[in-house]
Amino acid sequence: MFETIRYDVKDGIAWLYLNRPTKLNAFIAQMNREVKEAIKAASSDDQVRCVVISGEGRAFCSGQDLSEVDENMDHGQVLRDHYGPMIMQIRKCEKPIVGAINGVAAGAGFSLALACDFRLVSERASFLNAFVHVGLIPDSGNLYYLTQLVGQAKAAELSILGEKVSAADAVDMGLANRLISVETWEEDVNAFATRLASLPTKAIGLIKRSLKAVTELSFEDYLEQEAQGQRIAGLTNDHREGINAFMGKRKPVYSGQ
């Protein structure tokens, strides 16, 4: 079904691998489309309670495939037609999304990593806002997310100087959540995703709505959305399960509903 990515659902986790390893998983329009379709499928699949995005081979994603770029193209339209819809689909997804950054995440690959809820970084990972090196600006939502994660000053530094950020530095500056050694990479990523997949999925989706609302709404409107979110959460089976487990002094077993 997919040619540029691999997509499998197993034990509540949707694994999405960018799968153009000989091109360092560089984006072509087809890959934009397939990532979008896979995220859409994961979003509407009740079996899926966590999504992991990672890269085949040694890179996470090196950004736009330059072989698809020609001098006459309208760069803005490429974003509107291909990258924007993909990033928007990720933003709309109500399942937790983990970026498992196995190697270099450059350009739009960096942007893709930023669009995830979590970034787990392998010791081999690095981030590079390469756009400025070819006279372009960070795109695909890059600076929107980057400024929220590391602040204006650091975001300006990373995007204007275009210096590479190591995995360890990424964790230090709040760009990534966990540094994972190469030896335990797969095991630790799997454990992290499994943990997410066992949490109250509906509540996570509602938390994600509130996190987005922070940047989109006035405080007054935010409080109203928060009230609506809590109303919905209060009606879930998982809320009842959490309360019952707490009362019964046992571990809760969440269904995600």
Next chain:
Amino acid sequence: MSNFDFIETYFKGSTAVIELNRPRQLNSLNTKMISEIVVAMEAFDRNETVRVIVLSGKGRSFSAGADIDEMTEANPISLELLNQFAEWDRLALIKKPIIGAVHGFVFGGGFELALCCDVLISASNTEFAFPEVGLGVMPGAGGTQRLTKLAGRTKALEWLWTGERISAETALKHGVINKIVYPELLMEEAMKFANKLAKQPPLSLRLIKDSVNKAVDSSLYEGMQYERKNFYLLFATQDQKEGMNAFIEKRKPDYQGK
């Protein structure tokens, strides 16, 4: 209520709910469905126990538009003789508050139907559009008129000419809808608003709607005279006495609609 083919109706307290019920066709409107909506609305408008009417759609969308199949063979003469939009004119004569609760696609005739409501509560996932231009036609049931009165000529022309989809946020920004709520809570929030209105004095609501509608269509002077008469008229109601007495006695009023 009597049996309908394309809508479902029920009562909740003093609110009457009409649900478009062709979910597999995304509630696309056919002439029969419009007739049923009009019949139900007029019945509720006369029903003394009903204070507010809520209009919503079953399934994934409020309404994706008119049934195109019904129209492909139409010609000007057949349309004139069918005079289908006369039914829509009757919707504008409903005196009680109509709250539209919309979600998913609100396209074409579905958008026009939504614009017949007095208040629109929208799910956050709603998309509004007038795609008629893409079929070589244009809205015919009030779309160009009502949208322009709400959003102004500038945006109305842009949306009607391009046929592009408008998000709930954009619709809110331009005064097309009243409130955006999470999709899960659409009916709950619409009913909450209906309950709020159901506690207000019905004749006040009625004459406020009458006066506000007058403002849309008349000069300020004419509208002011009209408003004044409605204001005076309310002093003939029991609810005016009840409202003012309750205020003086520091208690909650209990309105009878008389």
